[in-house]
Amino acid sequence: MRSSNPVFSRRGFSRDNGHAGFSTAPQAGGAAVGTQANPYAQGNPYAAQPQAGNPYAQNPYAQQDQQYGAPPQAPVTTGRMTIDDVVLRTGTTLGILVVTAALAWALLPVDDANLSRSYGIGIGAALIGMVLALVQSFKRKASPALIVSYAAFEGVFLGVISSVVDNRIASGAAMQAVLGTMAVFISVLVAYKAGWIRVNRRFVGFVMAAALGFILLMAVNLLFAVFGGGDGLGFRSGPLGIVFGVIGILLGACFLALDFKQVEDGIAYGAPREEAWLAAFGLTLTLVWIYLEFLRLIAILNSSD
Template sequence: MRSSNPVFSRRGLSRDGGAATGFAGQQQAGNPYAAGPAANNPYATNPYAQQTAAPGQPHPQGAPPAAPAQTGRMTIDDVVARTGITLGTVIVTAAAAWILNVSLGVAIAAALIAMVLAFVQIFKRKASPALILGYAAFEGVFLGAISNYLNSYVGNGVAMQAVLGTMAVFAAVLFMYKQRIIRVTRRFYKFVMAAAIGFILLMGVNLLFAVFAGGDGLGFRSGGLGILFGVLGVVLGACFLALDFKQVEDGIAYGAPREESWLAAFGLTLTLVWIYLEFLRLLSILNSD
């Protein structure tokens, strides 16, 4: 299955269906939906598999000779370390933007730059730590400035509440995923993707109405509807976290290269930023009513 996270979906770190295009352009091992000869050939399904042949025998399906065993495979420690560095960059720049009282104009510019850097990394074939950390730095400036503004405008410590809410969601999803309370299946993936597409489309329509008609558009960002969509946004973010955990688990299981841990960190950071922003918006609505 492809990840809903665009970072992972381009890298092929998936076990449960769909063609992996990030490393070998082949379907991956353990695909219960594969059919035909590829389904019975582990070398045609695992993008990290090394093929071997007995002396004097041709290589399977005309494959080239096996390369020497590769070292430097991704581990959970690599993912944790890179995620810590990426999130640490976000936190440091956010704190600096808060302390320096960065204006909303600068915050919007930083958000646009972060968006550009994120899209560049998403469409690259390899992880670029410079791009990822650049995204984290500019995203942190935006988050720090907007959090400072809302904390001053709404009050009641909404920024710290949003941080605690994000941490609680991360811990809860990780616990439920490890305990297999949440099972990332093909049906789960389809449901999350359908819900996410509908959510994004509605938010886009609301934004267009707000721009051209003024006010709050269709009301999806305030009042009762705003609260409902805020909760939905947090729930969807939690579902994306489960999908991200699945992709990391599969990447480690199939021996993804160590540099892929930067992409894992990038994908997790994108999801956590989304959850934080949804919490920030939800708490702002609740505290302003």
């Protein structure tokens, strides 16, 4: 399965020729067994067997050992990702994001005299964060330094934009957006664990198609805004802005369900511990998406009063 977050669309988190084997029983990595004895072996990218194409289970010195007469060694197994690893890494990235957001809020005033400078710093931090996110997304392995740096710069952007909305448009908007994001996260987690949300191929296809359409519409709206002025086609203001704000939040909730499925699969399939950084990165991306949609929706609602 290809997740909504590009960081999950890599060898560690995809199987069945790019689609999730939702009907396939998960199997943690262990000793190598024959494919006839284990019908799920090829579906598990972390099974400790060369036939499954698991780069973490292969012994790179196997041929050298045979050449010099040394007895073959068992595959080297590394630490496996656990839910505690995912929670710890996610807490780290979100903690850094919150700290830098708070510092940006306190140190970058948004009064009339300093608004342009603070806003420019926020936009610059957002661009740097986007570049870091893209670099990490295309890397084959998790880079904690990149992920932590992304969280820091993204926090600066969120701190500035939140301060602008909270101080100049709607007092208390930032806290409302935080509470809304937390409510969505908890609600989706409970619904997912209770089985009310079933992440299957049809669900993935629907979410990805809806997300693609949403992003394309926002891109067209941005182009009209740049060349025509105002808010372009009006997708980000007025009644249409409210509708698209709600749609954006719902898409973020769907992305969370996809992320939960990817984390669950990674743990069940014995993903290496460093993949927990990718899980934390993906969850952080989704939570930032939801927070910004809430903040935008609150600003639109208060502007229309």
